[in-house]
Amino acid sequence: MTATVKYADVEVGQELPERTYPVRRIDLVRYAGASGDFNEIHWNERVAKSVGLPNVIAHGMFTMAEAGRYITDWVGDPGAIVEFGVRFSTPVVVPDDDAGAEIVVSGAIRKKLEDNQVVVALTARSKGVKVLGGSTAVVRLG
Amino acid sequence: MAINRDFLGREYPAPEPYEVTRVKIREFVEAIQDPNPIYTDTAVARAAGYTDVVAPPTFPIIMGMEGAGQAIVDPELRLDFSMVVHREQRFEYSRPLEAGDLVHCVTRISDIKALGGNELMTLDSEMSTVEGEHIVTARNTIVVRGGAEDAEH
Numbered sequence: 255m256t257a258t259v260k261y262a263d264v265e266v267g268q269e270l271p272e273r274t275y276p277v278r279r280i281d282l283v284r285y286a287g288a289s290g291d292f293n294e295i296h297w298n299e300r301v302a303k304s305v306g307l308p309n310v311i312a313h314g315m316f317t318m319a320e321a322g323r324y325i326t327d328w329v330g331d332p333g334a335i336v337e338f339g340v341r342f343s344t345p346v347v348v349p350d351d352d353a354g355a356e357i358v359v360s361g362a363i364r365k366k367l368e369d370n371q372v373v374v375a376l377t378a379r380s381k382g383v384k385v386l387g388g389s390t391a392v393v394r395l396g
Numbered sequence: 397m398a399i400n401r402d403f404l405g406r407e408y409p410a411p412e413p414y415e416v417t418r419v420k421i422r423e424f425v426e427a428i429q430d431p432n433p434i435y436t437d438t439a440v441a442r443a444a445g446y447t448d449v450v451a452p453p454t455f456p457i458i459m460g461m462e463g464a465g466q467a468i469v470d471p472e473l474r475l476d477f478s479m480v481v482h483r484e485q486r487f488e489y490s491r492p493l494e495a496g497d498l499v500h501c502v503t504r505i506s507d508i509k510a511l512g513g514n515e516l517m518t519l520d521s522e523m524s525t526v527e528g529e530h531i532v533t534a535r536n537t538i539v540v541r542g543g544a545e546d547a548e549h
Contacts, residue, residue: 333446333450
């Protein structure tokens, strides 16, 4: 239960390497089943368009899960996450083709707190548009 | 179409405890394509100090969604599910969920307000072991898009 990143080794302003995660229609169907969120806007183009969306959109929680993976891959231990919050600023539109869409996640150390904790500011983009904004994770480092 | 403000503060305890299982964690991490073995390999999880495989940080949304589902099905709440978009999600953890946890979840409608032509509703789901140990609190804010308003508020 220990983070592999050391508190003493990180600086405010330090950027974490950007990572890219794919999301295709099949991934949304699978996520719907695994999460229990069967809202049709996440897999039915007809329904998505009928409620004014450009096309099928990814579950916000799928995008958040990728941001979570970004943090746990960096810190090494899922138990190091103390708080994790995101705002879904724009939907990730997922076209009906084999490539789907991409979610590009980046992060930076915003603040060092007491008790070996740091605030990591997170951003996710798709097609250059911010899909997660005002998003942070508080992580307890080693 | 305004959400019924009388529902503010209402609580929805899950009808029965949720049992976290290895199979469900595996299904979830396969769906999010996270290959971290701490989610699927008990030996790796034990070496990291856990008693069994752990669940990834967003796994508690399964219980949060169930709690929200209990709240939003009531027609008197006047919530149009087809117009719902997830706006914010937050988790505050005491520890990760582990396979074998028996979890009690209580969801509370903690806020309902208008924002532009849309309605916002916040649901807090508190998840603890059946013995009463806090594991995680999930705060889910949804937007009900009104009329011609755009999804990005």
